[in-house]
Amino acid sequence: MRVALITESFLPTVSGVTTSVCQVLDHLARSGHEAMVIAPTGAPAAYAGFPVHSVPAARYRQFPVGMPSPQVHRLLADFAPDVLHAASPFLLGAQGIAAANRLDIPSVAVFQTDVAGYARRNGLGPAAAAAWRFVRWVHEGADLTLVPSTASMLDLRRIGLRRLDRWTRGVDLAGYHPNRRTDPAVAALRQRLAPNGELVVGYVGRMAPEKQVERFRALRGVPGIRLALVGDGPSVPAIERALAGMPVSWLGRLDGAALGRAYAAFDLFLHAGTEETFGQTLQEAHAAGLPVVAPRAGGPIDLVAHGENGLLFAPDDESDLRRCVTLLTRDPALRLRMGEAGRRSVLGRSWQNVCDQLLGHYETVIDDRAAVRATVAVPLSMQR
Known part of the structure; x- marks a missing residue:
């Protein structure tokens, strides 16, 4: 399987998103899959043997925020992945999902950051509603959105998203013992x-x-x-x-x-x-x-x-x-x-188990996209 990961956060920035992406890449490497990463500028050139491509970023509260770039479409087209994994998609992830759709690449978006909650906490009022509209717009483009908790699932269903499934996070059961x-x-x-x-x-x-x-x-x-x-x-x-x-x-x-x-x-x-x-x-x-x-x-x-x-x-x-x-x-x-x-x-939540579940989600969206292609192709062939 060829997997493109586009992430709003990556090394050297340490965050929950970075940790999850690194664990996924480690698992893909161990399992013999191919991958590449698109991340904000400042990232290392490679991770787990996979290339990491940096795109321009702006700084916000000590974090680099990846900005839309014409590189994204070209990188995806050149790599030709079987699936796109968009980690906590915001501006960069939204562009990646849109590019994947133009290239007929199925995508999995991982909801990980409560953007609307941040807007609400900072007293931005109407901005919270606007943030939820943005979240819906981004995730509607993905074939599947993976959600970490019951509360997040309810929030996303409330704003009208339907292609949702649960995906939790793994934990290092040996390092924390x-x-x-x-x-x-x-x-x-x-x-x-x-x-x-x-x-x-x-x-x-x-x-x-x-x-x-x-x-x-x-x-x-x-x-x-x-x-x-x-x-x-x-x-x-x-x-x-x-x-x-x-x-x-x-x-x-x-x-x-x-x-x-x-x-x-x-x-x-x-x-x-x-x-x-x-x-x-x-x-x-x-x-x-x-x-x-x-x-x-x-x-x-x-x-x-x-x-x-x-x-x-x-x-x-x-x-x-x-x-x-x-x-x-x-x-x-x-x-x-x-x-x-x-x-x-937490004994059943090793990163091995959790990442195996993720591969299953990848396979689901790949198969679903292939089924759609087949239903479109059959009538065309019958017309010949």
């Missing part, structure tokens, strides 16, 4: 984070307005805890102000083994943002055997079974956030039970 807590490096990190044996409330993710990390201020005064924050981004100064005087360890951006050690050093995981279409870090925390506290909104609704592998708080109620965290800090048996349940809940 409860057994890592016995690692001496984890013990050393934990001693640094909680020198007096405090419970470590951890967070991993981008420090950006939509993540709402400032809401951790609700934990001010909760006895016996320390906060450990992993990530960077434009909201760091605002978060520092919101959490001033609280016991906080800033670990910066981590990946690979260092990130696995950070999860292993936490006692529980807290996510405060209400605009997650999925919530990759939540299932990483579950893989590490941690109970998760998250809002009852968006992707976390599918990942956190309230009272089983974590707790869901009322999205706009910081006192409920505090109540949930406090409950877990006071009950070690409950933390252990929920952490074990969290680990069990």
Whole structure:
């Protein structure tokens, strides 16, 4: 199979979209498929043995945003893929889907970013409705849109999209594992984070307005805890102000083994943002055997079974956030039970399994497009 991936985010930018695209490319390479990537400028020239083609981009909040380019049509025409994978399509992805349709290439679009939610949170009013119209316009051009959560599925059905299916995200079940807590490096990190044996409330993710990390201020005064924050981004100064005087360890951006050690050093995981279409870090925390506290909104609704592998708080109620965290800090048996349940809940979500499912979606749209071609060709042949 020949797969063209067009992505709004790629290395060196680290994001959920980048992680998913890299995992897909790794899987395609292991499986013997061919691929090429179209990404915003600044990307490496190759990944997993596949060529990466850069197109011009503008900067927005530290992220490169790929701009429409005449290269896109030419690159797709020259590569002649069996299918186009558009990762979190925006301007660049929309152009890729349109070019694929002109070239009679089936396409799969992956919905991953709540653009309309960002517009709403920033008080843009009518822009939220306009954003949803844009989302509909982009995704209507794709043969299939893959959706990560029940909440996202409802949102997209509400705006009239119908060619939808579920596709979740994979998780590294070896890199994030409860057994890592016995690692001496984890013990050393934990001693640094909680020198007096405090419970470590951890967070991993981008420090950006939509993540709402400032809401951790609700934990001010909760006895016996320390906060450990992993990530960077434009909201760091605002978060520092919101959490001033609280016991906080800033670990910066981590990946690979260092990130696995950070999860292993936490006692529980807290996510405060209400605009997650999925919530990759939540299932990483579950893989590490941690109970998760998250809002009852968006992707976390599918990942956190309230009272089983974590707790869901009322999205706009910081006192409920505090109540949930406090409950877990006071009950070690409950933390252990929920952490074990969290680990069990992700055991079927290895990247191998998830990417195999994606290949099945590729095959579906390829077969469906071939069937359409056949129904058009038959009457023509009968006329000869």
